[in-house]
Amino acid sequence: MNKITDGIKHLIIINVIVFIAPQFLQLDFTNLLALHFPKNENFGFWQYVSHMFMHGSFAHILFNMYGLWAFGTPLEQMWGKKKFLFFYFSAGIGAGIIYTLVNYYQFSTIYELFLNAGLTPSEVIAILEKGSTNDSRVVASITQQQFSKISMLYNTPAVGASGAVYGVLVAFGLYFKDAKLALIFFPVPIAAKYFIPVMILGDLFFGMTKYSVGNIAHFAHIGGALIGLIIAYYWKKNQFKPS
Template structure:
């Protein structure tokens, strides 16, 4: 690790600028740059790229940039700048796409209940946009938990480089499997080949249950990890070393 490599240095600089500039200028670019649900009026295809440079808090960006530096540095040193950037953005874009597909599946399951209750598409979208309703058709058709779920899917945008970072983390584990890793809340060093699968399984568990704390895009993490794994595994098996 140590010295910042070129790609990681510039990625960190861009992320920091995008985080700080709106605060200094008192502007909110969330509607434009964060990744929205496709049926939301603020959705744009460019958001699959731009959401990777948006972060919700100082802790969010600090953890992501630390992960980028700690696990990405040896990969860029091994692969070179261009290859690392291709990998990073592929993992990030894949994370956003898989996250959207999972959300769409969850959304449609509840959305059909609205339609079956006699509401039109425009009525459903209007209700979801407002986030509340007293329409008796809705009250009789779905539970409060289902309503909260679908309004959250519709209205909550995704931000952060976490999907790309998970791809980087998995690639690190493939190429440096015996490296010892530890977290603040579990400071005992564990080999990457054990540590990383446990983290991903944790995301899968929290993503499929109600035990998740806060608005964490677990399936974006899993998506980035999956794409990162496939690319890194292919490169490792085929010894693709072109920068």
């Protein structure tokens, strides 16, 4: 079993504290720390970092911290603590930014329909904050599916270290491509060079279709994987020296 490295140990400790402390203190830090849509009044730029330490459930934090430990340990041993943490936060922040950009594109497409129907920007935001409306202009111009989509984009914040962990996962696959991995629901070991692309393609499929199960930020996963791939590939190609 891999011995836990210093950087990963501290990341796990902080994640666990942020997950447990609000429950004991009976406080909700979601509006402050989760990553909100930029037009939402609760949005703050610090959330691109803070959302990485927020998790929605025990299973959520368990799988993310397990992935961080299992795939991040050999990377930190190879790169050193400082470079691993730089990589981890770069992947996590990049995941949040790409997730926001995709959401903003989807939001803007529907938002224009509101404006074309004669609503002012302030009226649109007021409707989205309420989450429902009987305004005849909206009913005549926006489908229920479109309204549900834009309302979800505006009101649902993102939490979790999944984007950063996907970056770690891709880097692991790049450096240890022949390592055998397995899923709980598919326990047959598969080499990382096949396993990881299949996972990412799955996120791309579910992110672009209506078949996603649950409230999963698929494009945050893809964003973290992309940033992780760029950094890890550059370091490997240029023989980045560990320290």
